[in-house]
Amino acid sequence: MTGATDPSAQPELVVVVVYPDLLGTYGDGGNGIVLAQRARWRGYRVSVREARSGSPLPEGDLYCLGGGEDGPQVRAASLLIEDGTLARQAGRGVPVLGVCAGFQILGHRFPDADDRPHRGLGLLDITTRKGRGARAVGEVLARFDRGPRPADGRRLPDLTGFENHGGVTTVGPGAAPLARVLTGVGNGGGDRVEGAWHGRVVGTYLHGPVLARNVQLADLLLGWALEARGSASRLAPLDDTEEEALRAERLAATEVRGLRGAARPFSRGFQRRGIGNPISRPAQPG
Amino acid sequence: MSSGGGGALRIPAARAALAVRTGSAVNRLSRLLDLGSGTVIGGRAALAIDPRLIGRLARGRRVALVSGTNGKTTTTGMLVAALTGGTGTGVGTNRTGANMPAGHAAALVDHRLAATIVLEVDEGYLAELIAETEPRVVVLLNLSRDQLDRISEVRMLADLWRQGLAGNGERATGSPMTVVANADDPMVVWAAMAAPTVRWVGVGQVWHDDAVGCPACGGRIEFDPLGGWQCDSCAFGRPELFASIDRSRTLVFADGTRLPLEIELPGTFNRANAAMVAVAAPEMGAATGAEVVTPGTALERLRMLVDVAGRFSTVERLGRTVRLLLAKNPAGWTAIFDLLDEEGGHPAGIVLAVNARVADGLDTSWLWDVPFERLAGRSVIATGERCRDLAVRLRYADVDHTVVPDPLAAVDAAIAAAADVAADVGVASDSASDSAVARSPAPDGAADRPGTAGPVEFLGNYTAFSRLRDRL
Known part of the structure; x- marks a missing residue:
């Protein structure tokens, strides 16, 4: 079968994990694995x-x-700006997912450990500054109110993940928040939102990795990638029983914590009890 | 403490004595009420009364500190064994792995009469413990990503260690400190090079994913296949070795001395730990009595050690051997996969257990840095409080798996599955098994069959491992 809709007849889908030697500390390389496998299982060459x-x-x-x-x-950030490929590809509509430090550098500015501002890629209308309070550490649950939607127009299931950052990110008018925070901190700007998106560029603070916890977001990105190169973007359904079991388990755990900790970030209660971070360190993004 | 402060000393001395008495009493009470071994709670009580207790109790004793991301409990146990010949007599240590200040205080209180103290130290507390205890020897094993929500990023830890080691120039006691450091981990080298006296040991570390960026200049560190490494933009590189492990499992010293690294504890990582101990033990001087332990004696004494705090221990259950393996982070899990490959055995079953409590790290994303793809072709059981995360990870690694949330039930399921396979194969005589291997190196799991005589391997992260060990 070699019809235009036969995935295996299409050109290889190339998933690029950007600088794992610099941006690979938090297990987010798993997002690349999730995307690649979900395309392979549907017959695409990846x-x-x-x-x-x-x-x-x-x-x-x-x-x-x-x-x-x-x-x-x-x-x-400075290598990516110098290299130019990422901005050029994003300009062509190729989807980009940035997590945590990778989210921050998609914006206009982000701080280093000494709170000096550095220029980002400017692919998202966001700026990040250093937070004043405790580092945000813990489970996050958020709702995709104004988030991106798949072709059928339905809202994606709630976003779940684990945050661990000291940055506070403000979303400007040129981008929209990815999701509204139900539990946890998220961007930390007081408006209780998490992440940002514009066009096919998506940023979030959530690890987990985020696409393993939210496979429908993974499929949305895959659909965009196919669309960007003019391929048929409809994806066959997969058996997501195990992913659903993980989501159910995490959602239940987050809800219990959410009730116990009210609206307070999980990490604060934690550090007050003195069993959080054993060493005093400056709040840092990342 | 300077001389001439006799008057001022009286109150702190009384306070320390009270702290010690309280710590002991709380420990006894805790044991009496069956609230656990009591070391941490007693230490906490003692430190609440005298926050400077650790420094006071360490004064005048020979102290060794062992720290690093992986292997610190085992290496601490090894160093005690090397110094005492396995008796433990005369050396105080925090054997329970209570490696934060409360545990250190408890160890010093419990072993008030020991002239030598060997402490396992959580990475985040090393700098302050160096300042407090003025150790004679500091053993630095490795630094890699672990519990990022609690501990810290690797470079921040390396900087903290570096400050702690550099700040140790003016010591009240004037006794010299020797650092024994892994020369193959650039992050450890960055920290240790600040110390005045360092014995660099080339242990052949394979995990480099946290050390690609040069801590000195931000350049790129290039690793060559022979074990050397060098920054591409500055002078930072592998230091000159005092000793190193060669391919034939021999510890080779710069002066030409060669010692065989034959130990019972399995794996490349344990030979690395043993090498560090062989270099560290002599630096403790006459630790127990008049004798200075030579590297040869140290290795001789390590030869018979079969497990430390239950790690690598085996348990018989339902007619089957179960081996208990601990790995807490990507570097640790990778090292265990190396061990399974190195042994070339065919375990009867593999049970993987993951929890995400405070002591484990709350974020399970690190599972995606573990090369589970290497288990493809084997059948594994996923268990532990975060078995769902593990199951998803295994699915994306194309590893055939089942989920049994309770770890003990998972072990029993693996034992039962091994028995079923044995029944299928028939009475698997050795020769039949061998030919089965030869015929099908089999991606379908058949390669595991001949090994039904082998153990069930249980590999868990920290609390998953500890809880199962206690239940067994």
């Missing part, structure tokens, strides 16, 4: 390029950026 820093960023159909430490984050 390759995952782990694009290390120091080489030109390859052209791909989908880009994933993960969380990292402060110094490497600054280096990643």
